[in-house]
Amino acid sequence: MALSPAPAPRLPGHPHFAYQDGALRVEGLPVADLAREHGTPLFVYSQTAMLSALAAYQRGFAGRQALICYAMKANSSLAVLQTFVQAGCGLDIVSGGELARALRAGVAPEKVIFSGVGKTRAEMRAALEAGIGCFNVESLPELDVLSEVATAMGRRAPVSLRVNPDVDAKTHPYISTGLKGNKFGIAHDAVLQAYRHAAQLPGLKVVGIDCHIGSQITEMSPYLDAMDRILDLVDAIEAAGITLEHIDFGGGLGIDYQGDTPPAADALWQALLAQLDARGYGQRRLLIEPGRSLVGNAGICVTEAVFLKPGEQKNFLVVDAAMNDLPRPAMYEAYHAIVPVQPRAGEASAWDVVGPVCESGDWLGRDRALNVQPGDLLAVCSAGAYCMSMSSNYNTRGRAAEVLVRGDRAQLIRARETVDDQLRQERLLALG
Incomplete structure (x- = not known):
C-alpha cells in the first residue's frame, strides 16, 4: 500500500521558511538546492525575515526620537550588518573587532554604541578616533580609565552608565544580566554617586543612562519593572543637576524556539511608551539594542545526516554540523527545532x-522524532542568532558557509573556511 505524503513539520518563527511541494x-x-550548491553545514538567512522583524520595532517607535542599534554580537556577518545599516539602524558593539566590522559595514560612527564590561585602552x-556616539560604561574604574584616555587625546568621551536594576528577566542564568549577582552594570543604589563622579571627570561628557536586563525575555513585566526603576533614577540624577540626553533600554526580547510566545516588538513598545509618557519622559530621545529578535528566527543551519547509530538506551543520529557550528545546546542546553528538508512518509523514531x-x-x-536516512538534509531552526557569531574551529573544523536569500535570489556572504585558512597565522617550530 502506498504511503501517504509526509506531513509538514511545524516551523518556529517567520513564515519565510515554509514547505512547498514536499520540500522546505x-x-x-x-533549501536543498542551496545545500547542493554550497555544501553543508550551511547557514541560510532570509533578509526579508530580518527586515520584517525590524519593521515591528520601527512601527513601535513611529513619531518618537529613537535610534535602533542592532546588537551585532547576535550575528556579526558583514552582509547582515549592512542589511540593518541600510535600513537606518545604528550598531551596538562590544569589542574593537566589532568596531572594525561595524565601520566596514558602512555605519555612521555616531550611530555606534560601545557596550561591554572590559573595554581596553586600545x-x-x-x-x-572613530567618533562613536556613546560608551555604555559599566563600572567606576572604567569611568576613570576612559577619562584618562580621552583627556590624553584631547577629547571628551560621550558616556552613558549601565544600570543594574536588580530585575529578574525570568530567563536562563547564563543570559540574565540585570540581577545583583550578574557581572554587568552599576548597582542600582550606587548609580547616583557614580553619575556625580562621571560628571566631574575632565575627559567625559554624560549623555545618557542605560539598562539591559537579559536575553530571550518572553514576558512584558520585566521590561515594565525595569523601566520604572530606571525612571526613578533619571528623576534623581537630573534633580542633582546632571542632564541626560537619552534613555537606553537595551534589548533582550525573545523569539520562538519551541512554541515561545514573546510579545511582538510593536506591542511591547506601545506598553513601554505609555509608561514613559505617564512619567513625563515621552519626548526624551530613546535608544534600544535588539539582537536576537531581529535575526534569530531569520536563519537555519542545514546539515546532512551521516550515520544512524541505534542503541539499547539511545538512538544517535550523527550529522555533519556540530557544537562548533551551533554552540547554544552545549552551552545553555538550548532547544532548536530540527526538521527534515524533504520529509519522508512513514513512521518516525526518536533520535x-x-x-x-x-x-x-x-x-x-x-529525543527528536524523525524519519531519516543517511544523506538526508535536516534544518536546525532559529539559528540566525548566537550560532555563527559564536562558532569556532574546535577539532580543526572550518566554520560553515553562509547564504543570504532575498526573494528568489541568493548570495554567498561567507565562503566555507578551509584548513589552509585556519593554519595561515600559525608557524611551525623553529627552535633547535
Missing part, C-alpha cells in the same frame, strides 16, 4: 541528533 523553501528558493582610543566533535556535549537535539 526559504522565501522563493528550495579599544577606547579606536572608538574615540538524539549529535555532531562529530569528540565531546559528549556535542549534541544539537535530544
